[in-house]
Amino acid sequence: MTAVQSRVSPDVLVKIFTTAAKIKMYDETYRATMRAGKIGGMYYSARGQEIIPSSFSAVLEPSDYVLTIYRGIHDQIAKGVPLNTLTAEFFGRATGSCKGKGGPMHVTDVASGLILTTGVVGSGLPIGVGVALSAKMRKSGQVAIVNFGDGASNIGAFHEALNMAALWELPVVFVCQNNQYAEYTKYSLGMSVDQISKRGAAYTMRSIHVDGNDPEAMYEAAKTAVDAARAGEGPTLIEAMTYRFYGHVMGDMMKYMPDDELEAARAADPVLKLRADLIAAGTLTDEQVTQIEAGLRTEIDEAFEYAMSSPLPDASDATTDVYAEGIAL
Amino acid sequence: MTAQSEVIDPEVKSERILTQIQAINEALDIALGLDETVFELGEDIQDPGGGGFGVHKGLSTKYGLDRVRPTPITEQAIMGAAIGAAITGMRPIPEIMLMNFMAVCQDQLINHAAKLRYMSGGQTHVPVTVRTTTGAGGGFGAQHSDMLEGPLVHTPGLKVVIPSTPADAKGLLLTSIFDDDPVVFIEMHHLYFSISGHVPEGDYRIPLGKARLAREGSDVTLISWGRQVHDCMAVADTLAADGINAEVLDLRSLVPLDTEAMLASVAKTRRVVIVHEAVRRNGFGAELAATINEELFGQLAAPVRRVAAANTPVPYSAPLEAAYMPSKADIEATVRGLF
Numbered sequence: 001m002t003a004v005q006s007r008v009s010p011d012v013l014v015k016i017f018t019t020a021a022k023i024k025m026y027d028e029t030y031r032a033t034m035r036a037g038k039i040g041g042m043y044y045s046a047r048g049q050e051i052i053p054s055s056f057s058a059v060l061e062p063s064d065y066v067l068t069i070y071r072g073i074h075d076q077i078a079k080g081v082p083l084n085t086l087t088a089e090f091f092g093r094a095t096g097s098c099k100g101k102g103g104p105m106h107v108t109d110v111a112s113g114l115i116l117t118t119g120v121v122g123s124g125l126p127i128g129v130g131v132a133l134s135a136k137m138r139k140s141g142q143v144a145i146v147n148f149g150d151g152a153s154n155i156g157a158f159h160e161a162l163n164m165a166a167l168w169e170l171p172v173v174f175v176c177q178n179n180q181y182a183e184y185t186k187y188s189l190g191m192s193v194d195q196i197s198k199r200g201a202a203y204t205m206r207s208i209h210v211d212g213n214d215p216e217a218m219y220e221a222a223k224t225a226v227d228a229a230r231a232g233e234g235p236t237l238i239e240a241m242t243y244r245f246y247g248h249v250m251g252d253m254m255k256y257m258p259d260d261e262l263e264a265a266r267a268a269d270p271v272l273k274l275r276a277d278l279i280a281a282g283t284l285t286d287e288q289v290t291q292i293e294a295g296l297r298t299e300i301d302e303a304f305e306y307a308m309s310s311p312l313p314d315a316s317d318a319t320t321d322v323y324a325e326g327i328a329l
Numbered sequence: 330m331t332a333q334s335e336v337i338d339p340e341v342k343s344e345r346i347l348t349q350i351q352a353i354n355e356a357l358d359i360a361l362g363l364d365e366t367v368f369e370l371g372e373d374i375q376d377p378g379g380g381g382f383g384v385h386k387g388l389s390t391k392y393g394l395d396r397v398r399p400t401p402i403t404e405q406a407i408m409g410a411a412i413g414a415a416i417t418g419m420r421p422i423p424e425i426m427l428m429n430f431m432a433v434c435q436d437q438l439i440n441h442a443a444k445l446r447y448m449s450g451g452q453t454h455v456p457v458t459v460r461t462t463t464g465a466g467g468g469f470g471a472q473h474s475d476m477l478e479g480p481l482v483h484t485p486g487l488k489v490v491i492p493s494t495p496a497d498a499k500g501l502l503l504t505s506i507f508d509d510d511p512v513v514f515i516e517m518h519h520l521y522f523s524i525s526g527h528v529p530e531g532d533y534r535i536p537l538g539k540a541r542l543a544r545e546g547s548d549v550t551l552i553s554w555g556r557q558v559h560d561c562m563a564v565a566d567t568l569a570a571d572g573i574n575a576e577v578l579d580l581r582s583l584v585p586l587d588t589e590a591m592l593a594s595v596a597k598t599r600r601v602v603i604v605h606e607a608v609r610r611n612g613f614g615a616e617l618a619a620t621i622n623e624e625l626f627g628q629l630a631a632p633v634r635r636v637a638a639a640n641t642p643v644p645y646s647a648p649l650e651a652a653y654m655p656s657k658a659d660i661e662a663t664v665r666g667l668f
């Protein structure tokens with residue numbers, strides 16, 4: 001295990017805060033829109049996990065790749081998927097990133113490097129290995145970040161991917177966002193180790209256990225891993241400890257999450273904490289924070305309006321994009 | 330050319346005779362030489378062995394272990410890595426040692442390779458050619474012999490190719506590798522050494538979705554692919570002696586499918602027998618029979634018939650395995666039953 005020292009510049013922290021605030025506000029807007037009955041579907045809130053991808057976004061280049069899962073809205077926003085087309089995709093509109101064919105669980109936005117969102121637990125890891133292999137073979141200098149949950153570390157694909165990435169010294173960072181639950185089951189009930197990061201040792205992989213809600217520690221971890229990948233020093237497994245504030249999926253009654261645990265997690269809201277810390281340290285004034293938030297408000301409102309007013313796909317588009325050319329289906 | 334080899338493909342203009350395994354090796358060599366983004370990955374594919382059957386012989390020596398990349402025994406990672414590389418600009422050729430082992434990585438193939446173009450609205454695509462080999466009749470037992478093309482053709486987004494001749498194997502493999510969709514390329518290892526044929530030199534491509542008219546006839550159409558095409562040809566010879574003139578259509582690719590050639594042939598002969606090595610129930614033959622009935626009902630002189638394997642796992646012991654396999658005798662009896 002690498003001990004993580006915190007020495008992060010104020011500029012970086014402001015960047016992390018701005019991204020995290022954007023994710024938080026977006027999530028609040030999304031849930032409010034659902035509650036108002038304006039949209040249906042499944043929504044896997046990532047509220048509480050904002051700091052992890054926001055820290056990565058302060059480290060990554062636009063050309064780097066990010067892979068994520070159904071609970072991926074935070075990763076998608078942090079990688080810079082445009083909010084308009086992202087929201088339109090969630091709403092199933094023709095103007096969505098994937099023309100309404102993917103939906104929330106299958107967002108891809110090649111232009112921003114969000115190369116894959118998968119709805120199958122653990123399946124992104126082997127694909128991330130291939131993305132990193134491609135970067136290495138093309139000598140492009142790109143790095144692949146593969147996000148997944150604590151539950152995913154129990155599936156075979158996790159282990160095959162770690163072995164192959166370590167064996168081939170690939171520029172990939174495996175980011176286990178340990179939000180402490182896999183659906184309705186506490187993560188500790190599903191594994192024989194107390195820390196998922198310990199599983200890296202089986203593959204002699206650089207492994208970091210970090211508080212994913214602490215922006216300084218998380219930034220250092222992300223930077224250590226990405227720098228190593230870019231320098232040709234192979235993969236890293238990061239276990240970033242965090243918590244999900246709204247359960248597994250929209251509508252989850254969260255009866256399996258102890259009240260005091262949930263309350264404590266929400267009381268330590270990492271986005272609000274960073275906001276307060278930046279003001280307390282004099283890095284940002286109240287007015288500056290308000291200004292940042294007002295800008296995000298406008299951007300998010302515009303995205304929801306754009307999506308809501310966008311057309312639904314034409315039924316004739318249901319049969320395109322199955323194959324390269326129009327072969328008989 | 331091995332001593333027992335049978336020479337086929339008289340229509341291909343080439344003096345050169347190769348086994349199917351040599352033809353496949355040549356296609357891989359040409360593809361690796363043509364395009365830097367092409368690479369192979371799979372178990373045991375490196376020299377000196379060049380794979381369990383020697384398909385890759387010489388290639389890792391010529392192109393290096395980066396591009397003819399041996400992997401651990403890790404089917405999910407092989408398939409996943411191929412997909413990840415494919416959506417970011419490479420043209421991987423993963424090998425799944427035997428078709429039954431594809432069951433181990435169906436998630437990657439069915440949930441990802443087949444669907445990424447669609448789910449991304451065409452932003453990414455998966456130019457992967459998954460090569461695998463299989464086939465019953467060799468005493469390999471139930472877990473090393475299955476023909477599993479059925480579930481693959483049932484998965485929109487995949488293309489499925491099964492060559493029967495060395496010339497087709499080479500030309501279809503080259504087309505598959507440079508195709509922008511995921512192709513599962515099924516090689517029946519019985520054909521690796523038992524069948525030789527004229528194979529043109531250099532790079533040539535056979536389009537996917539074009540059936541090969543292996544034999545022209547007027548009285549009945551035998552539709553098949555892979556190994557059983559050769560059985561159909563032999564049966565056609567036997568029947569010809571009795572004045573039954575059979576047409577043999579080798580589909581070559583199941584997706585895309587040359588429906589036009591199939592319907593044209595059956596409309597002409599008005600009788601059809603579909604022959605495949607996969608088990609009968611829900612095999613691709615059922616789909617073909619349905620299509621023929623939908624399109625040609627009323628024009629047929631006899632019901633559509635299928636000859637396929639028994640609905641059991643592949644048995645081990647020789648007499649049991651022979652009972653399982655669709656045989657030439659089965660094909661012949663079925664054809665005779667139509668008249």
Ligand SMILES: Cc1ncc(C[n+]2csc(CCOP(=O)(O)OP(=O)(O)O)c2C)c(N)n1
Pocket residue numbers: 071119120121122148149150151152153179181182183248
């Ligand atoms: C292979 C597979 N099995 C089961 C599921 C159903 N499922 C969806 S999310 C989930 C829990 C995953 O938990 P974790 O990996 O911790 O991610 P989190 O949802 O907490 O972000 C399960 C079991 C699935 N999508 N894929």
Ligand SMILES: [Mg+2]
Pocket residue numbers: 149150151177178179180181182183
């Ligand atoms: Mg979890």
